[in-house]
Amino acid sequence: MSALGTTQDGGRGTAVAAMLQNPKVLRSIYYAFLAVLAIGFLFPLFWMIGTSLKSGPESLSDATSVIPHHPTLEGYRQALDVLPHYFLNSVKLAFLNVLGLLVVASLAGYAFARIKFPGRDAVFVVVLASALIPNIVYLIPQYVVFRNFGWVDTHYPLWVPRAMTPVFGTFLMRQFFMSIPKELEEAARIDGASVFTTFYRVMLPLAKPALATVALFTFVDSWNDLLGPLIFLNSPDLQTLPVALALFQGEFFTNTPGLMAAATLTIIPIFVVFLLAQRYFVQGVVMSGMKG
Structure with a gap:
């Protein structure tokens, strides 16, 4: 057996x-x-x-369940009463951040990838090393500088520093430009194109995947920024969506259905942007890591 x-x-x-x-x-x-x-x-x-979709009492009595027993749109009504004005501010800042960072990152990335100048690699290492410094370390000096500029309680501190210091965007664009064959650039030079013309007419159209990747990351970073508005903005008319979400939380009580409804509405633009840029995003991430 x-x-x-x-x-x-x-x-x-x-x-x-x-x-x-x-x-x-x-x-x-x-x-x-x-x-x-x-x-x-x-x-x-x-x-x-x-x-x-829950009512206030149900969100407290049955907080762990996913499916509401008595669905209601009251939370969305409360969210729509609060969000529209903050939404416009977030859209404005996201647009300025994406546009400014794409311009600076693409120019800097092309310079580090294709233009030879003394100390290029050392400067690039310094740029990457600056990303190791936490933002909280220079927050107070930054606030003092912006106060002296008269920028406190304006939108300038929320997009100018991010657009002027695109470390990740510069790295990604440099990697992508290095993956493009040099023969295309040399052909443009033979035809009499200047450095900027070669960048604008030849290299930049080929960099759409990397540009879409940088734009997506920048949009999400700007859209979710809570610390910046809390530090640099005082006027309620200038605040953004993350601050609006905090309005649903009180000292002793949180309007959970309203907060979750506002959060659901807030992530819809991110979802739409990702769907539109998904093809370029995946291609940009893959191709940007092909060369070091």
């Missing part, structure tokens, strides 16, 4: 090993694992949307 059992166990082991070597079985296991992982990552989103 023991020999028969050993034979059966060996047969099962061989069958399992054969199944695991089947590409279709492996692919099914892989997709099942990714599906479980995706559900885990998406659960907070489902909970946020479900809570936004």
